[in-house]
Amino acid sequence: MKLCRCPVCHSDIHLDQLLEDDAGREILTILTQLKGNTARALVSYIALFRPEKSALSNSRALKLMQEVLESYAPGLLLAHALQETVNGVMKNRRESKNIVALTNHNYLKKVYDGAKPLFAVVRNENDEEKQQNQPVTQEDERVAAVQYIERFANIGMLDLVKNTPQYLIWRKWKQERKGI
Numbered sequence: 618m619k620l621c622r623c624p625v626c627h628s629d630i631h632l633d634q635l636l637e638d639d640a641g642r643e644i645l646t647i648l649t650q651l652k653g654n655t656a657r658a659l660v661s662y663i664a665l666f667r668p669e670k671s672a673l674s675n676s677r678a679l680k681l682m683q684e685v686l687e688s689y690a691p692g693l694l695l696a697h698a699l700q701e702t703v704n705g706v707m708k709n710r711r712e713s714k715n716i717v718a719l720t721n722h723n724y725l726k727k728v729y730d731g732a733k734p735l736f737a738v739v740r741n742e743n744d745e746e747k748q749q750n751q752p753v754t755q756e757d758e759r760v761a762a763v764q765y766i767e768r769f770a771n772i773g774m775l776d777l778v779k780n781t782p783q784y785l786i787w788r789k790w791k792q793e794r795k796g797i
């Protein structure tokens with residue numbers, strides 16, 4: 618079954634050929650199970666391992682994907698770290714004209730650890746006591762949603778959360794603020 622044409626080499630891409638290869642089938646399974654922009658970011662990241670003058674085999678790509686997903690939980694933090702890693706490496710490649718394939722995940726680890734504070738939820742004992750003793754109101758949920766999305770807005774990564782219910786609450790809040 619012909620899916621489409623490759624945008625790079627213009628050859629036909631066939632679904633049955635992708636599924637014939639065990640590694641290709643597993644890659645498709647992994648990518649379809651990831652939520653949000655994590656799949657797209659993971660594919661972009663894995664492409665950084667492609668040798669300059671040859672293709673990256675499906676088995677090698679699968680191994681790299683499995684290493685990443687074993688080390689880091691899929692989610693917004695991982696998607697952000699993957700995208701920042703890709704942006705950093707591509708910028709470095711443009712500036713230095715040095716197109717060397719990545720050989721390990723050390724740079725991703727550094728970016729991931731650096732991004733953790735942006736995605737951390739801060740709680741203290743008083744917050745926990747309040748949560749146990751008081752029911753959550755709609756206003757509390759609204760404030761939490763606005764604060765959550767505002768973090769993404771501050772780092773310029775709104776595209777990671779545009780499909781969430783919190784984003785709709787945040788957008789409505791922003792519109793209300795403009796009207797004041």
